[in-house]
Amino acid sequence: MTTQDDLRPILTTESGAPVADNQNTETAGVGGPALIQDQLLFEKLAHFNRERIPERVVHARGAGAYGTFTVTADVTAYTRAAFLSEVGKQTETFLRFSTVAGNLGAADAVRDPRGFALKFYTEEGNYDLVGNNTPVFFIKDAIKFPDFIHTQKRDPYTGSQEADNVWDFWGLSPESTHQVTWLFGDRGIPATYRHMNGYGSHTYQWQNEAGEYFWVKYHFKTDQGIRNLTQSEANRLAGEDPDSHQRDLREAIERGEFPRWTVQVQIMPAADAAEYRFNPFDLTKVWPHADYPPIEIGTLELNRNPDNIFAEVEQSVFSPAHFVPGIGPSPDKMLQGRLFAYADAHRYRVGINADHLPVNRPHATEARTNSRDGHLYDGRHGRQKNYEPNTFGGPAQIGRPLWSAVPVAGATGNHVAPSHAEDDDFGQAGALYRLMSADEQQRLIAGLAGFIAKVSADRDDIVERAVENFRKADADYGRRLDEAVRELRKQR
Secondary structure, eight states, rough: OOOGGGSSSOBBTTTBOOOOSSSSOOOOSOOOOOTTTTTTHHHHHHHHTOOOOOOOOOOEEEEEEEEEEEEEEEOTOOOOOOGGSTTOOOOEEEEEESSSSOOSSSSSSSSSOOOEEEEEEEEEOOOEEEEEEESSSSSGGGHHHHHHHHHSOOOTTTSSOHHHHHHHHHHHHHHHHHHHHHHHSSSSSOOSSTOOOEOOOOEEEEOTTTSSSEEEEEEEETTOOOOOOOHHHHHHHHHHHHHHHHHHHHHHTTTTTOOOOEEEEEEEEGGGGGGGOOOOOOOOOOOOTSSSOOOEEEEEEEEEEESOOOOISSSSSOOTOOOTTTTOOOSOOHHHHHHHHHHHHHHHHHOOGGGGGGTSSSSOOOOOOOOOOOOOOOOOTOOOOOOSSSSSSSSOOOOOOOOOOOOOOOOOOOOOOOOOTTTSSSHHHHHHHHHHOOOHHHHHHHHHHHHHSSSSOHHHHHHHHHHHHHHHHHHHHHHHHHHHHHHHHOOO
């Protein structure tokens, strides 16, 4: 008689040998010590000890899903990218959401920017668009990125995030005023990953078939509508359900309520950049829609959950250096640094062959390189030669650049970015404040004041410098914030 157990597959060791007993360690007699010859025990323990790879230094806490990007408008006048070549064309995608500062075990419902990293599996290779849920960022030069992140992480002495460190750096970095206003406004704590926008944030280059190029910014507008949490709602949810955002995304897709975003771009003719009123490659600024209206180009839908979080979310890697023909970088100094830093972080964290993993390798084409060996190498190249040029039928270059060359001039050096007529650090922050309703302004002031008031009692200089940046953005903004901070510090 066949039982249910007879129909189950056989449990094996990593080498495929059947396991005789997975319940009891082999010992020297009943009740005796374990034997080193029980290799199943050592294999399982050794594998278990190595099941975790280093978490991301930033964006460690994340969730992801597969989806489909569909072209809805003809953009061939601006780019020759194949996946954007015709209306109705669809491309498989993988989108990873994340918080920025928290570690892997942190809660989802916190005041923090959200990562919005999107991989397009195109027929010309993978295109990675690495952005956030805000159109701007705290700094404009990648050389300051490690310093900025150190202020957001745990202090080397106290082991906690310290208001002193955060506001000391932000006060000394006035370009952060715009992003900080975003962060402490109502959109600083999205209710879910589905109810927030995404942005490419950086400026990128599009090149058409004729060789003309344009500067572009990407916008992903949620079709679910914007929903946010108040600070008190977030505090409660973070304690009751630390996995709230991850759970919401997974369960929505399981129910068939597939999240969707309308994809838009702002397009600037290349000739406009030099004389534009502020530096168009400055990541701390937005391009006003009145100057360059967003144009709808497609839709993004998430419709499939990953089967294994570690394999497909933790081991997913994204790099803004992953371009396809017709799309390229801009002189944005933050982007330039990230072109190296993102890929290098994953080479350290996951391994030199991270791009071979199923979630990372191209799905609509095949990667053909001469790189071999190293951690995770699977021998896929067989006997193929590993150099170029060769006379054995190996892959060859196409001889056409992926994007347009950009003219440069002048001496090398550690240059400040070129100055434009309206290149100040405060104007857009003040404009954002004035766009807010009275209630929104009040919540912004309360959130900022509550955090600034935590600065050590003997460091009024940090407080004054921080508040002064907001005063420069808008006099009313600074005055109200100063009063609120003073009142809270009196109560300490």
